[in-house]
Amino acid sequence: MMKPDDFEFVSRLIKSKSGLVLSQDKTYLLESRLMPIARKRGLKDLTELIGTLRGGDRNLVEEVVDAMTTNESFFFRDTKPFDQFRHVVLPHMIKTRASKKHLRIWCAAASSGQEPYSLAMILDEFKSQLAGWRIDIVGTDISREILTKARAGLYSQFEVQRGLPIGLLVKYFQKKEDQWQISADIRSKVQYKEFNLLEDFRPLGQFDVVYCRNVLIYFDQPTKSDVLSRVSALMPDDGFLFLGGAETVLGISDKFKPLARQRGIYQLNRPGAPEVDLTALEKAQAGAASAAGAAPGGLAFQKPKHMQTGAATTTGTTARPAAGTTGTAGTATTRPAGSGFGTTSTQRPLGTTPSTTRPGTTGTGSTGSGTTGSAFSRPSGSTGTGSTTRPGTTDTTGSTYRRPLGTGTGAGAGGTTQRPGTGSSNTSGSSGTTRPSTTFDRSRFGKPDDKK
């Protein structure tokens, strides 16, 4: 058990190096994440590890900060920020930068790369309009370890089932043993760089679009304000900022203002900030919502139509069909070899609102029964929404995911994640869709070190 003054020392150190705030009730988390480091270094216990930290071992400090980051991410996370990019930001930029033909995008907490790669895939759809353009997508993160994964662009079956439409999996990924690798072409469109948000941003240059999603939630208010202020200084008057679902500028920074009738997307609070045309976005949002049988502005993961009415599911939904239900005919898709995906998972056509269909959990054919076959699992009897974050209290196994430091077990980063509760009902997140009753496999959560 960590001594209170040791906790105080380490949490101060972590905050000063990264901005991450660790409250006293996260002692267990600190312990569970630091023990593997102590073991790896042959140190007897945490007291010895903290003694070494107090001695000023810089590599160890870096390792400890890295271990305390929460790297939860997934493709097209929360859907809307990517619809907004596709239907508002990109058309605006294509028009206004027609002569310059240069666009710069910053993913300021890129984690394992799903966010910048989601943007790169959208941009690829626009490649004929963007012929001759230079587009920089810069993905930065404080964690060296997670950037190694981002650069490799290698994802597990579970990770590609989180938010990635199957059509995009087929188009851009290749199976590599038991993982999926995003194409070299898409990978080459993103530059990764280790970068701490507490550092001076100016060397990074100017950015037209900034995704700073699901990282400010780990910071205290002055740090949030400071980061937002410095982000704004890098942006032109007509730039756009994206924040996570649980993040806002309201009450934190007056440098940005929310885009009318939209959430998560902000413009500069400057006279030069342009009026943008929301027609295409609102049409797409209304279409997606009605396809999912919900009101416009509805939730990201809607109950599939076939579950509501018995009718066939059509395109553009964000449905995650429940296991064990009858498969329905969606848009035709090709099943990638070895994917374990159903042949008829619903799939939006490219160029429309990205779906968050989760292939693989169901669908053995247009008329067959759904089969689980999914890497995602949830305890029998639990219901839930959004995606999963590994449990903080049982961070002993797993690969990438972390329960956000600053949150309890109920809400994940961005307010859309939820750890699979053991038999409990998960109701936060982006929708009320009931998940398949399956077994929670803890090995899918956490960082590799957590296994030891």
Ligand SMILES: C[S@@+](CC[C@H](N)C(=O)[O-])C[C@H]1O[C@@H](n2cnc3c(N)ncnc32)[C@H](O)[C@@H]1O
């Ligand atoms: C929850 S992930 C968010 C990933 C992605 N933006 C998304 O929304 O899916 C948060 C990321 O912020 C990074 N991070 C935390 N503190 C940071 C800091 N001070 N500077 C840069 N990155 C930081 C973590 O390493 C982690 O990868």
